[in-house]
Amino acid sequence: MTLILDFILRLGLWLLLAPLLPGVINKVKAWVAGRRGPPVLQLYYDLARLWRKGVVLSTLASPGFIVGPAVAWVALMGAAMLVPLGTAGAALSFRGDVLLLIYLLALARFCTAWAAMETGSAFEGMGAAREVSYAVLAEAAIVAAVLSLSVQTGSVSLATMLSPSAGAGAVLLAAGLFTVLLAENCRVPFDDPNTHLELTMIHEVMVLDHSGPPLAVILHGASVKLLLFSVFLTEAVLPMGDLTPSGAAGALAAGVLTVTVSVGLVESLLARFAFRRVPLLLTTAFLLCLFALLVAWKGGVV
Amino acid sequence: MSASTPFALFANATSLPWAEVPAWPVAELVHKTGRELNRGARLCAWFGLPEGDRTCLVAVLAFDADNTLAVGRSTPFIGTYPALTLLNPQAHLFEREVWEQHGLTPAGHPWLKPVRRTAGDAPANGEFFRVDGREIHEVAVGPVHAGIIEPGHFRFQCAGEEVLHLEIALGYQHRGVETALAGGPHRATMSQMETVAGDTTIAHATAHATILESLAGAEAPLRAQWLRAMALELERLANHTGDMGALANDVAFLPTSAACGKIRGDFLNLTALICGNRFGRGLVRPGGCRHDLEPARATQLLGRLKTALADTEQALAWLWDAASVRTRFENVGVVFPAQAAEIGLVGPAARACGLVRDVRYDHPAGWHRFAQAPVAVWPGGDVFARARVRSLEIQRAGQYLGEQLAAPADGELHSEIAPPAPDTFAVALVEGWRGEVCHVALTDTAGRFRRYKIVDPSFHNWTGLALALRGTAISDFPICNKSFNLSYCGFDL
Numbered sequence: 154m155t156l157i158l159d160f161i162l163r164l165g166l167w168l169l170l171a172p173l174l175p176g177v178i179n180k181v182k183a184w185v186a187g188r189r190g191p192p193v194l195q196l197y198y199d200l201a202r203l204w205r206k207g208v209v210l211s212t213l214a215s216p217g218f219i220v221g222p223a224v225a226w227v228a229l230m231g232a233a234m235l236v237p238l239g240t241a242g243a244a245l246s247f248r249g250d251v252l253l254l255i256y257l258l259a260l261a262r263f264c265t266a267w268a269a270m271e272t273g274s275a276f277e278g279m280g281a282a283r284e285v286s287y288a289v290l291a292e293a294a295i296v297a298a299v300l301s302l303s304v305q306t307g308s309v310s311l312a313t314m315l316s317p318s319a320g321a322g323a324v325l326l327a328a329g330l331f332t333v334l335l336a337e338n339c340r341v342p343f344d345d346p347n348t349h350l351e352l353t354m355i356h357e358v359m360v361l362d363h364s365g366p367p368l369a370v371i372l373h374g375a376s377v378k379l380l381l382f383s384v385f386l387t388e389a390v391l392p393m394g395d396l397t398p399s400g401a402a403g404a405l406a407a408g409v410l411t412v413t414v415s416v417g418l419v420e421s422l423l424a425r426f427a428f429r430r431v432p433l434l435l436t437t438a439f440l441l442c443l444f445a446l447l448v449a450w451k452g453g454v455v
Numbered sequence: 456m457s458a459s460t461p462f463a464l465f466a467n468a469t470s471l472p473w474a475e476v477p478a479w480p481v482a483e484l485v486h487k488t489g490r491e492l493n494r495g496a497r498l499c500a501w502f503g504l505p506e507g508d509r510t511c512l513v514a515v516l517a518f519d520a521d522n523t524l525a526v527g528r529s530t531p532f533i534g535t536y537p538a539l540t541l542l543n544p545q546a547h548l549f550e551r552e553v554w555e556q557h558g559l560t561p562a563g564h565p566w567l568k569p570v571r572r573t574a575g576d577a578p579a580n581g582e583f584f585r586v587d588g589r590e591i592h593e594v595a596v597g598p599v600h601a602g603i604i605e606p607g608h609f610r611f612q613c614a615g616e617e618v619l620h621l622e623i624a625l626g627y628q629h630r631g632v633e634t635a636l637a638g639g640p641h642r643a644t645m646s647q648m649e650t651v652a653g654d655t656t657i658a659h660a661t662a663h664a665t666i667l668e669s670l671a672g673a674e675a676p677l678r679a680q681w682l683r684a685m686a687l688e689l690e691r692l693a694n695h696t697g698d699m700g701a702l703a704n705d706v707a708f709l710p711t712s713a714a715c716g717k718i719r720g721d722f723l724n725l726t727a728l729i730c731g732n733r734f735g736r737g738l739v740r741p742g743g744c745r746h747d748l749e750p751a752r753a754t755q756l757l758g759r760l761k762t763a764l765a766d767t768e769q770a771l772a773w774l775w776d777a778a779s780v781r782t783r784f785e786n787v788g789v790v791f792p793a794q795a796a797e798i799g800l801v802g803p804a805a806r807a808c809g810l811v812r813d814v815r816y817d818h819p820a821g822w823h824r825f826a827q828a829p830v831a832v833w834p835g836g837d838v839f840a841r842a843r844v845r846s847l848e849i850q851r852a853g854q855y856l857g858e859q860l861a862a863p864a865d866g867e868l869h870s871e872i873a874p875p876a877p878d879t880f881a882v883a884l885v886e887g888w889r890g891e892v893c894h895v896a897l898t899d900t901a902g903r904f905r906r907y908k909i910v911d912p913s914f915h916n917w918t919g920l921a922l923a924l925r926g927t928a929i930s931d932f933p934i935c936n937k938s939f940n941l942s943y944c945g946f947d948l
Contacts, residue, residue, distance in 0.1 A: 186713035275594040279616075279929070342779065345707040349601040350933040352594075353705075424779040425707040427787070428616060428930050 181417025221268025239401035280358035316394030322448035329441030489542030571626035652945030658887030743869030788935035802890020911945030
């Protein structure tokens with residue numbers, strides 16, 4: 154009984170807190186530009202509005218157009234359930250759950266790209282192509298990061314892997330994961346979430362034809378993904394296991410807020426990269442994670 | 456070189472009797488025009504003039520190096536003529552326009568399709584050049600765009616992210632501006648001229664007022680010419696600043712994007728300080744200007760101008776200091792100088808290819824005969840160069856305004872001018888912020904407009920945008936487009 158209650162509580166926490174992050178990022182950007190900016194809770198209002206709206210369906214689209222976003226959202230929420238929160242552990246934890254996490258993220262991406270191509274629009278085809286080609290490089294970096302944590306702790310379970318600090322390679326790992334976070338969540342310098350120019354979009358262009366509740370689900374899923382990466386990054390770097398439960402919760406919240414504000418600052422002060430330069434940056438992120446792996450592997454020997 | 460030309464020579468903002476314009480059979484006109492164009496002349500206008508059921512073609516050329524314009528025409532004819540485009544590509548849009556308006560077919564024209572209308576159908580439904588191949592995909596953008604911009608259709612032929620060919624189909628904003636002018640000037644004409652392209656109000660209004668003044672054999676008082684030049688530079692400042700902000704926005708560079716949007720408003724408000732309208736409507740009238748700039752307001756203008764210029768300098772410094780922005784601008788959307796000369800680019804787009812081409816300098820009229828700003832040129836032809844030229848022009852326009860506001864011309868602001876002389880031909884070129892605004896007028900025996908031709912700089916430059924996209928990534932289209940920032944309504948008329 155308590156197990157189910159615990160599960161529902163966590164689900165509610167992820168559901169409700171995730172849309173806060175884009176609001177914070179936008180506030181930071183507005184602050185740098187000297188504007189008042191949209192309210193922090195704007196995404197909640199948007200989601201409520203979209204949920205009440207009808208859906209416009211292309212006559213060409215198969216049911217995959219609706220199923221894609223739904224499956225992607227469930228996959229992302231499932232991935233979120235695998236991530237431990239501070240000392241409280243994860244809702245689901247078993248040996249090798251980190252592999253499931255990676256696969257769930259990939260499944261979510263596959264479903265979004267699939268739904269994007271349903272309408273046969275040239276824009277969305279381009280967006281899907283861009284999304285998956287960058288994902289190849291971003292995934293390499295994630296796998297390297299996970300390996301380094303795994304070697305560090307000798308475990309393949311997230312709860313154990315994320316409990317200590319990442320050790321000597323923490324800075325490398327943080328830099329690598331932060332870059333991956335920006336790429337995976339389509340932030341500047343990889344993508345511009347605020348742009349209205351369909352030809353330059355990556356993530357946004359994939360959802361151009363979605364409307365109403367499916368769009369709300371996509372937007373909410375994106376915010377969950379952002380929260381998931383922020384939590385993962387914070388816990389990988391900070392020694393969560395050594396803190397008291399309340400201290401760990403505080404450190405986690407502070408860490409996530411720092412990551413979010415950093416994303417806002419990067420977006421305020423950096424121009425977006427040209428597409429052809431993106432692989433270079435993602436490869437750099439991969440190398441950072443790879444060096445973190447080397448430090449974790451051989452670091453203790455010296 | 457212009458000394459040996461068979462064309463009738465005259466200066467910008469002057470008129471000459473229609474009888475003095477030499478007429479040749481059309482093949483000879485095409486041949487002579489082609490020869491002049493290949494010797495370095497520029498095609499300012501090429502249009503048809505109905506005479507009964509026949510049409511004669513008129514060519515207006517500019518010899519920039521000699522500060523001279525030239526005009527020639529064909530004898531009236533009907534049907535087909537040898538295409539000028541085959542001799543010089545500057546003419547290709549002009550010939551399509553003549554074909555659309557008068558039904559004269561340029562034989563051998565490589566891409567003969569309407570410029571603005573497609574047999575009652577939308578321009579996007581016309582025929583487009585297609586690239587064949589299994590890897591080629593076609594992307595159609597517009598006429599409804601995601602931003603708050605004008606309607607136009609863009610058809611890309613892409614291999615992956617690379618654009619092989621871009622074709623631009625305009626005409627959605629066609630309002631019949633030239634038709635409305637026939638038999639004019641009417642009461643509404645001046646207001647219509649101010650809205651040919653709303654962001655180029657001063658330039659188009661000045662060109663039209665200059666036409667009426669030269670047709671009357673008169674000139675506006677010096678003080679009015681001075682005030683028009685001030686308003687023209689303010690228009691340039693506002694639009695260039697807005698463009699720099701838009702360029703920053705398109706590469707997601709927040710600081711400059713946020714600042715320039717606000718500063719553009721400051722410059723527009725300076726125009727409003729002169730005449731009560733942010734776009735300068737109601738300022739320029741044939742014979743002079745309608746609102747004076749008294750010393751007290753001139754001082755206020757100068758003070759506010761200095762603040763706005765300092766803000767712009769800061770905002771642009773952020774942009775140019777950011778390496779991430781520079782790498783985005785460099786080597787993107789390149790138009791080679793040879794291409795630019797071949798298709799007859801004008802304005803900042805041409806100057807960004809290293810071409811020294813500025814009406815204020817080449818064909819000075821009005822106040823620019825007495826005071827000129829240095830021409831801003833930058834080599835490269837890429838987005839970086841176009842942004843750089845804009846940036847330089849902001850500095851120079853600011854400096855020019857500062858100097859000229861301190862030394863105003865005295866005297867009357869407005870003088871009554873005579874009605875237009877009959878059977879007279881006049882041309883007025885004004886360097887608007889986008890480039891050369893060209894107005895051409897011919898009066899009938901009663902002194903009313905028999906033909907009035909407007910060539911907005913966008914008419915020359917849209918081809919430049921299409922060329923800039925070749926071999927460029929399709930995701931770079933927005934910054935290429937912004938770096939030209941051409942007018943849809945100025946093209947569509």
